[in-house]
Amino acid sequence: xxxxxxxxxxxxxxxxxxxxxxxxxxxxxxxxxxxxxxxxxxxxxxxxxxxxxxxxxxxxxxxxxxxxxxxxxxxxxxxxxxxxxxxxxxxxxxxxxxxxxxxxxxxxxxxxxxxxxxxxxxxxxxxxxxxxxxxxxxxxxxxxxxxxxxxxxxxxxxxxxxxxxxxxxxxxxxxxxxxxxxxxxxxxxxxxxxxxxxxxxxxxxxxxxxxxxxxxxxxxxxxxxxxxxxxxxxxxxxxxxxxxxxxxxxxx
Numbered sequence: 001x002x003x004x005x006x007x008x009x010x011x012x013x014x015x016x017x018x019x020x021x022x023x024x025x026x027x028x029x030x031x032x033x034x035x036x037x038x039x040x041x042x043x044x045x046x047x048x049x050x051x052x053x054x055x056x057x058x059x060x061x062x063x064x065x066x067x068x069x070x071x072x073x074x075x076x077x078x079x080x081x082x083x084x085x086x087x088x089x090x091x092x093x094x095x096x097x098x099x100x101x102x103x104x105x106x107x108x109x110x111x112x113x114x115x116x117x118x119x120x121x122x123x124x125x126x127x128x129x130x131x132x133x134x135x136x137x138x139x140x141x142x143x144x145x146x147x148x149x150x151x152x153x154x155x156x157x158x159x160x161x162x163x164x165x166x167x168x169x170x171x172x173x174x175x176x177x178x179x180x181x182x183x184x185x186x187x188x189x190x191x192x193x194x195x196x197x198x199x200x201x202x203x204x205x206x207x208x209x210x211x212x213x214x215x216x217x218x219x220x221x222x223x224x225x226x227x228x229x230x231x232x233x234x235x236x237x238x239x240x241x242x243x244x245x246x247x248x249x250x251x252x
Contacts, residue, residue, distance in 0.1 A: 008134050014220045015131035021075040023199040030190035037082030039123025041130045047074040048225045062210040064203035073221050117189040125177035154179045
């Protein structure tokens with residue numbers, strides 16, 4: 001089975017794995033008081049290290065703790081030129097930008113409103129969407145309650161789900177990332193614990209379904225490792241945007 005193809009995204013298992021890694025990184029970053037400020041798929045590097053002890057040391061079953069070789073596969077963030085240390089500012093400090101924004105920026109930036117951690121949450125949603133669908137994210141506002149179309153609004157994906165995706169689980173993920181200030185009654189950010197809870201649901205799914213229907217998460221990651229270590233004969237980190245078409249074609 002093809003894990004993915006250009007314009008379609010990666011296999012759901014593989015995409016979900018990298019989303020988990022991204023969320024874990026983001027939780028730690030926010031927990032330490034930092035806003036990345038430029039989170040997008042171009043700033044994500046695949047981390048495909050060799051497992052000490054060889055293939056036998058890498059368990060076939062996914063382990064979210066990183067044990068049994070799984071800590072050596074994942075994702076890294078780069079480009080901290082726009083990173084903000086919020087601990088250097090008074091509590092409650094917000095930020096604004098006068099740079100030109102586009103569809104990859106959060107609504108606060110696009111609409112000229114103040115923001116704090118919102119760019120990172122929207123950026124994570126953008127990366128997750130790109131992994132799943134192989135294209136840039138598109139969002140729209142809809143009523144929270146369809147019976148009250150003039151009432152409170154929320155952001156949702158404008159792109160329909162594929163019927164074989166884990167729609168309920170992924171919808172919860174995007175609801176949190178696209179509407180982070182709606183997660184808590186006081187609208188406070190960051191939402192580290194709440195995001196960790198969603199990540200836990202994704203990890204549970206990977207643990208239960210990482211080896212089913214002839215597909216293996218470890219096998220998919222092995223193919224990526226082969227691509228990064230032999231196809232390009234280079235030691236530079238493998239970025240999804242740079243080699244997206246090669247990744248899709250090789251992993252068929």
